[in-house]
Amino acid sequence: xxxxxxxxxxxxxxxxxxxxxxxxxxxxxxxxxxxxxxxxxxxxxxxxxxxxxxxxxxxxxxxxxxxxxxxxxxxxxxxxxxxxxxxxxxxxxxxxxxxxxxxxxxxxxxxxxxxxxxxxxxxxxxxxxxxxxxxxxxxxxxxxxxxxxxxxxxxxxxxxxxxxxxxxxxxxxxxxxxxxxxxxxxxxxxxxxxxxxxxxxxxxxxxxxxxxxxxxxxxxxxxxxxxxxxxxxxxxxxxxxxxxxxxxxxxxxxxxxxxxxxxxxxxxxxxxxxxxxxxxxxxxxxxxxxxxxxxxxxxxxxxxxxxxxxxxxxxxxxxxxxxxxxxxxxxxxxxxxxxxxxxxxxxxxxxxxxxxxxxxxxxxxxxxxxxxxxxxxxxxxxxxxxxxxxxxxxxxxxxxxxx
Ligand SMILES: *Cc1c(COP(=O)(O)O)cnc(C)c1O
Numbered sequence: 419x420x421x422x423x424x425x426x427x428x429x430x431x432x433x434x435x436x437x438x439x440x441x442x443x444x445x446x447x448x449x450x451x452x453x454x455x456x457x458x459x460x461x462x463x464x465x466x467x468x469x470x471x472x473x474x475x476x477x478x479x480x481x482x483x484x485x486x487x488x489x490x491x492x493x494x495x496x497x498x499x500x501x502x503x504x505x506x507x508x509x510x511x512x513x514x515x516x517x518x519x520x521x522x523x524x525x526x527x528x529x530x531x532x533x534x535x536x537x538x539x540x541x542x543x544x545x546x547x548x549x550x551x552x553x554x555x556x557x558x559x560x561x562x563x564x565x566x567x568x569x570x571x572x573x574x575x576x577x578x579x580x581x582x583x584x585x586x587x588x589x590x591x592x593x594x595x596x597x598x599x600x601x602x603x604x605x606x607x608x609x610x611x612x613x614x615x616x617x618x619x620x621x622x623x624x625x626x627x628x629x630x631x632x633x634x635x636x637x638x639x640x641x642x643x644x645x646x647x648x649x650x651x652x653x654x655x656x657x658x659x660x661x662x663x664x665x666x667x668x669x670x671x672x673x674x675x676x677x678x679x680x681x682x683x684x685x686x687x688x689x690x691x692x693x694x695x696x697x698x699x700x701x702x703x704x705x706x707x708x709x710x711x712x713x714x715x716x717x718x719x720x721x722x723x724x725x726x727x728x729x730x731x732x733x734x735x736x737x738x739x740x741x742x743x744x745x746x747x748x749x750x751x752x753x754x755x756x757x758x759x760x761x762x763x764x765x766x767x768x769x770x771x772x773x774x775x776x777x778x779x780x781x782x783x784x785x786x787x788x789x790x791x792x793x794x795x796x797x798x799x800x801x802x803x804x805x806x807x808x809x810x811x812x813x814x815x816x817x818x819x820x821x
Pocket of ligand 1: 487489490508531532617619620621656657658659693694695696697
């Protein structure tokens with residue numbers, strides 16, 4: 419992924435409201451200017467939208483420390499923008515450690531939350547200065563025996579969520595009933611467990627999933643003190659906050675109401691953190707692709723774009739997200755059309771029924787809501803190069819922040 423700072427007067431995009439939320443929306447002249455400068459395909463990242471999303475989630479969850487999970491869009495401009503907003507960071511891999519380190523994020527503002535790590539991964543994070551890690555079983559816990567004087571751990575608890583795009587509790591997390599035993603084992607080993615974490619799954623449909631998990635974690639915390647073990651001081655409520663791929667998604671402030679209610683029942687001494695990924699970045703990126711060629715097949719026009727399922731639209735395979743796609747030229751004369759990607763593989767179809775005006779080769783197609791789990795999972799299969807990421811709305815000066 420290459421990074422380019424736009425040195426023109428296109429400092430920021432127009433932001434349009436959807437249900438009180440926003441998505442980057444580029445004017446036609448901005449799209450034309452970007453394409454004439456950089457060609458296609460492009461992914462245009464608007465840092466103003468990232469800022470807006472961070473503030474909206476912080477307003478919806480006051481007193482919760484937001485750790486941006488880098489996984490959906492590991493881009494330095496996002497990290498810089500969020501650092502200037504006062505965010506913290508959730509890292510899972512050595513590459514993510516290296517990225518935040520290169521941007522100058524103080525290590526105290528980071529946690530390493532991959533539940534399964536190699537010794538070399540633990541050492542890599544420790545060398546940077548990140549000393550909060552996540553475990554969910556005894557085998558993983560024992561990996562920290564050599565580092566017990568340096569680390570503080572969160573125990574990840576699973577709360578299955580069948581109702582979600584990606585149910586992360588299938589792959590990670592101990593059962594709530596196992597938590598006390600693991601915390602006791604850590605105590606015997608002399609390893610400090612400072613709190614609990616969970617992830618209810620990505621693009622979660624209702625805040626009740628979180629509130630149930632928070633209440634169950636509160637019970638575990640009581641069990642821990644009742645057992646005479648050191649009190650847990652941190653609760654990490656994970657990521658999964660939803661964005662408006664479709665109009666039925668709740669505005670974030672409404673979505674978070676049950677979460678706020680459940681958090682209000684925790685002891686005041688508990689520090690609450692969250693790990694939002696998708697919510698902070700999904701609306702911030704717009705894809706611009708060009709028509710390479712076209713054909714009439716079975717009563718529909720097929721348009722072959724220079725970006726597709728193996729590229730920026732990879733989220734359609736891996737993530738089941740919905741993007742909003744339109745042609746740059748607008749007309750009332752529209753026809754059922756197919757948008758296909760450029761590779762020679764037949765699964766490389768973005769949508770098999772979209773109403774579009776007649777397009778010419780070279781015409782542009784614009785898709786919004788493409789910030790999360792798109793660029794990062796793109797490939798250059800068939801040697802079609804990945805879309806270049808262009809950054810707009812970046813501030814030149816970053817407020818200095820203290821760790
Ligand atoms: C992927 C992930 C996140 C971010 O999830 P979103 O659904 O994008 O908010 C947060 N924490 C962990 C541990 C993750 O694996």
